[in-house]
Amino acid sequence: MFVLGIIGSIAGGKSTASAILQELGATWINADAIARSVLDRPEVVEKLIGYFGDSIVLKSPPKQGTHPQIDRAALGKLVFGDDDSKRLALLYLESVVHPIVRHEIMSILKQCSQQQVQVALLDVPLLFESHWDVACDSIWCIDAPLQTRITRVQQRGWSADELIRREANQLSIDRKRALSDLVIDNNSSITYFTNIIRQHWQSLMQSLSPIGEVNTSVVHDSHCL
Numbered sequence: 001m002f003v004l005g006i007i008g009s010i011a012g013g014k015s016t017a018s019a020i021l022q023e024l025g026a027t028w029i030n031a032d033a034i035a036r037s038v039l040d041r042p043e044v045v046e047k048l049i050g051y052f053g054d055s056i057v058l059k060s061p062p063k064q065g066t067h068p069q070i071d072r073a074a075l076g077k078l079v080f081g082d083d084d085s086k087r088l089a090l091l092y093l094e095s096v097v098h099p100i101v102r103h104e105i106m107s108i109l110k111q112c113s114q115q116q117v118q119v120a121l122l123d124v125p126l127l128f129e130s131h132w133d134v135a136c137d138s139i140w141c142i143d144a145p146l147q148t149r150i151t152r153v154q155q156r157g158w159s160a161d162e163l164i165r166r167e168a169n170q171l172s173i174d175r176k177r178a179l180s181d182l183v184i185d186n187n188s189s190i191t192y193f194t195n196i197i198r199q200h201w202q203s204l205m206q207s208l209s210p211i212g213e214v215n216t217s218v219v220h221d222s223h224c225l
């Protein structure tokens with residue numbers, strides 16, 4: 001099985017690239033989605049309310065259930081920022097969520113391997129920070145200029161500051177670009193971006209043998225498990 005890591009700037013287009021690659025046949029492992037489902041678990045909710053208090057409880061939950069649900073925007077305001085208390089709060093949140101996410105990703109990767117998936121797509125925003133890079137055979141970085149990304153996040157209701165606050169908690173985009181095997185700039189139309197992704201996918205397919213084994217002549221050893 002070939003493990004392809006997807007990394008990049010916030011709103012650079014990682015999910016868009018992953019969705020295109022999924023259409024082309026890759027199996028998408030989406031860490032943001034896994035982390036979201038972890039935040040729905042009653043035992044996690046209980047721990048987080050114990051630490052952050054009731055201000056992170058969703059006041060009018062869409063799902064009527066038996067346990068409280070997390071107000072993600074409210075929690076985001078408490079953990080993203082450059083003062084010490086927010087940094088500590090983010091560390092706490094990550095100490096609760098990340099081990100479960102890690103475990104989930106490990107078990108999905110294991111299943112993919114058992115099912116002889118040809119390409120597993122590891123879409124993990126904190127790929128290098130969480131050391132998932134060592135599990136990857138190749139890493140693609142999806143990026144776009146800051147102003148383009150600000151316009152994109154504003155459409156999801158974030159301010160430019162929100163984007164910058166979150167990115168301050170990640171490895172810089174320059175480092176991500178430098179550490180990746182391939183950098184794809186997503187600063188044009190979706191159609192153009194789709195074609196570029198398609199071309200790189202075709203090159204990747206050509207580099208893999210018919211049974212899905214990695215052709216070691218084109219893959220960096222340092223990224224192999």
Ligand SMILES: CC(C)(COP(=O)(O)OP(=O)(O)OC[C@H]1O[C@@H](n2cnc3c(N)ncnc32)[C@H](O)[C@@H]1O)[C@@H](O)C(=O)NCCC(=O)NCCS
Binds near residue numbers: 010031032090101166
């Ligand atoms: C604080 C939370 C509730 C805010 O939720 P919200 O719906 O506003 O954002 P969402 O989860 O969709 O994340 C959007 C982007 O923010 C960035 N981001 C999220 N968590 C982090 C983090 N711990 N450090 C740096 N950037 C982060 C990522 O680029 C991510 O793609 C949420 O981000 C969260 O639970 N974060 C901790 C879990 C985590 O680290 N997830 C990242 C993948 S494992």
Ligand SMILES: Nc1ncnc2c1ncn2[C@@H]1O[C@H](COP(=O)(O)OP(=O)(O)OP(=O)(O)O)[C@@H](O)[C@H]1O
Binds near residue numbers: 008016186187189
């Ligand atoms: N080439 C493009 N042209 C126009 N809009 C785009 C383009 N690429 C992505 N978008 C849009 O920009 C937004 C951000 O893209 P996407 O969600 O793929 O980024 P991301 O890197 O996964 O974001 P995040 O870091 O928040 O997870 C989405 O609404 C997406 O539809």
